Amino acid sequence: xxxxxxxxxxxxxxxxxxxxxxxxxxxxxxxxxxxxxxxxxxxxxxxxxxxxxxxxxxxxxxxxxxxxxxxxxxxxxxxxxxxxxxxxxxxxxxxxxxxxxxxxxxxxxxxxxxxxxxxxxxxxxxxxxxxxxxxxxxxxxxxxxxxxxxxxxxxxxxxxxxxxxxxxxxxxxxxxxxxxxxxxxxxxxxxxxxxxxxxxxxxxxxxxxxxxxxxxxxxxxxxxxxxxxxxxxxxxxxxxxxxxxxxxxxxxxxxxxxxxxxxxxxxxxxxxxxxxxxxxxxxxxxxxxxxxxxxxxxxxxxxxxxxxxxxxxxxxxxxxxxxxxxxxxxxxxxxxxxxxxxxxxxxxxxxxxxxxxxxxxxxxxxxxxxxxxxxxxxxxxxxxxxxxxxxxxxxxxxxxxxxxxxxxxxxxxxxxxxxxxxxxxxxxxxxxxxxxxxxxxxxxxxxxxxxxxxxxxxxxxxxxxxxxxxxxxxxxxxxxxxxxxxxxxxxxxxxxxxxxxxxxxxxxxxxxxxxxxxxxxxxxxxxxxxxxxxx
Ligand code: GLC
Numbered sequence: 001x002x003x004x005x006x007x008x009x010x011x012x013x014x015x016x017x018x019x020x021x022x023x024x025x026x027x028x029x030x031x032x033x034x035x036x037x038x039x040x041x042x043x044x045x046x047x048x049x050x051x052x053x054x055x056x057x058x059x060x061x062x063x064x065x066x067x068x069x070x071x072x073x074x075x076x077x078x079x080x081x082x083x084x085x086x087x088x089x090x091x092x093x094x095x096x097x098x099x100x101x102x103x104x105x106x107x108x109x110x111x112x113x114x115x116x117x118x119x120x121x122x123x124x125x126x127x128x129x130x131x132x133x134x135x136x137x138x139x140x141x142x143x144x145x146x147x148x149x150x151x152x153x154x155x156x157x158x159x160x161x162x163x164x165x166x167x168x169x170x171x172x173x174x175x176x177x178x179x180x181x182x183x184x185x186x187x188x189x190x191x192x193x194x195x196x197x198x199x200x201x202x203x204x205x206x207x208x209x210x211x212x213x214x215x216x217x218x219x220x221x222x223x224x225x226x227x228x229x230x231x232x233x234x235x236x237x238x239x240x241x242x243x244x245x246x247x248x249x250x251x252x253x254x255x256x257x258x259x260x261x262x263x264x265x266x267x268x269x270x271x272x273x274x275x276x277x278x279x280x281x282x283x284x285x286x287x288x289x290x291x292x293x294x295x296x297x298x299x300x301x302x303x304x305x306x307x308x309x310x311x312x313x314x315x316x317x318x319x320x321x322x323x324x325x326x327x328x329x330x331x332x333x334x335x336x337x338x339x340x341x342x343x344x345x346x347x348x349x350x351x352x353x354x355x356x357x358x359x360x361x362x363x364x365x366x367x368x369x370x371x372x373x374x375x376x377x378x379x380x381x382x383x384x385x386x387x388x389x390x391x392x393x394x395x396x397x398x399x400x401x402x403x404x405x406x407x408x409x410x411x412x413x414x415x416x417x418x419x420x421x422x423x424x425x426x427x428x429x430x431x432x433x434x435x436x437x438x439x440x441x442x443x444x445x446x447x448x449x450x451x452x453x454x455x456x457x458x459x460x461x462x463x464x465x466x467x468x469x470x471x472x473x474x475x476x477x478x479x480x481x482x483x484x485x486x487x488x489x490x491x492x493x494x495x496x497x498x499x500x501x502x503x504x505x506x507x508x509x510x511x512x513x514x515x516x517x518x519x520x521x522x523x524x525x526x527x528x529x530x531x532x533x534x535x
Pocket of ligand 1: 066069070106169205206262264326327
């Protein structure tokens with residue numbers, strides 16, 4: 001094997017990133033909603049956890065129909081989160097602790113209250129008319145059969161001008177027309193504004209939705225059933241890759257910035273499509289494919305998914321891994337059966353933090369936060385309101401971060417915007433800091449190990465046991481440094497034999513002592529064991 005020159009350390013590639021849902025992280029002013037000063041007050045916590053970057057769900061000015069994913073001014077901070085000075089302070093203080101700040105960026109749509117849309121609505125002749133997607137209806141109604149992701153037609157009739165506008169989400173989120181160079185130029189200016197302010201990068205919201213079919217062709221259906229639309233003409237159009245590459249060029253004019261995109265597909269978890277947006281080093285730096293999230297709890301299934309995902313990553317691309325986010329259920333509650341949830345969460349976390357690719361941690365995941373039970377009267381998410389009682393929405397994974405056993409779990413002095421999860425008295429940061437076996441300390445230790453081993457940051461991924469009998473084992477190798485990870489997905493004792501490596505010295509384990517040496521031939525693995533060795 002050729003000697004690999006270590007790459008210089010690149011924060012987004014070799015570090016760990018933490019996703020904050022700002023409404024729910026920490027409230028500094030007692031209005032019940034988390035804010036930027038709240039995040040600032042918890043930077044030391046994040047620094048102790050060991051993260052290298054934070055991604056903030058949007059804090060731009062917004063009517064909050066979709067809690068910030070409907071932006072009415074990309075240059076303003078919504079007062080509920082604070083001011084531009086607060087945001088600049090966050091960047092400064094975070095940078096002071098070696099933590100980078102990634103902002104969300106929503107290119108697909110704005111709020112219907114954005115001045116661009118208000119102008120676009122004003123008349124068919126308005127110069128901004130074509131900044132959005134307007135179309136005459138056909139005889140029977142909307143221009144074609146396109147559907148939103150939130151139910152119903154993607155077309156909304158504007159009575160005044162008699163035309164329909166397109167929206168992939170709620171009608172208050174009209175889609176921008178990225179086929180119009182005037183729009184892309186204007187939008188890139190907004191992006192540049194934030195780069196100049198000093199954000200370290202962007203998470204690109206539903207970036208694969210941004211371009212729609214030029215000819216407005218009808219989407220076909222899965223199995224011919226109209227509710228299961230195949231979004232052939234509304235997602236992943238070739239031009240969307242081109243726009244991402246242009247965005248990359250802009251971002252590359254600045255040092256050390258990153259773009260990571262959300263690639264939402266149906267069925268979810270399409271690694272091939274996600275990887276296509278990396279354009280072999282000239283597109284996004286990373287793309288969320290969510291494939292691990294939708295896998296059954298099985299070492300074999302996880303192995304297949306990981307291996308498959310890596311196959312698609314182009315030579316100059318880089319993977320990223322994630323277990324949950326603000327749109328999905330908490331990962332710990334997706335693992336099957338009520339028993340051993342914490343053990344399973346640790347196995348999953350170990351995977352997240354030792355696989356090849358940048359780990360993204362969703363706030364609260366590091367303390368094993370659960371889905372909260374949300375009563376109908378407490379629902380905030382518009383999706384929950386629309387689909388109750390069939391679907392209660394996304395609030396259950398957005399409840400306040402559980403800091404301590406005090407009032408409102410230390411999140412706010414006021415009334416929290418979503419109820420605090422009933423388990424917060426026992427499951428919180430303060431309690432877990434004191435418990436050396438807590439998930440929190442597990443994350444901290446593994447992040448530390450990730451940080452101090454070049455093989456975990458840059459090394460090749462070499463599978464050793466591909467999920468047979470519930471065991472996943474692999475090595476990460478960088479020149480002489482070899483790390484071996486052994487994970488037992490089951491509640492049963494197993495015996496393994498690793499032909500490729502003789503023995504290893506324990507770096508971290510749920511069951512073995514630090515620095516003890518074990519031979520990998522005929523080694524018994526404990527139920528749900530996580531062990532990381534230096535081999
Ligand atoms: C993304 C966001 C989600 C939002 C949607 C529309 O999927 O993650 O929260 O509702 O885009 O912007």
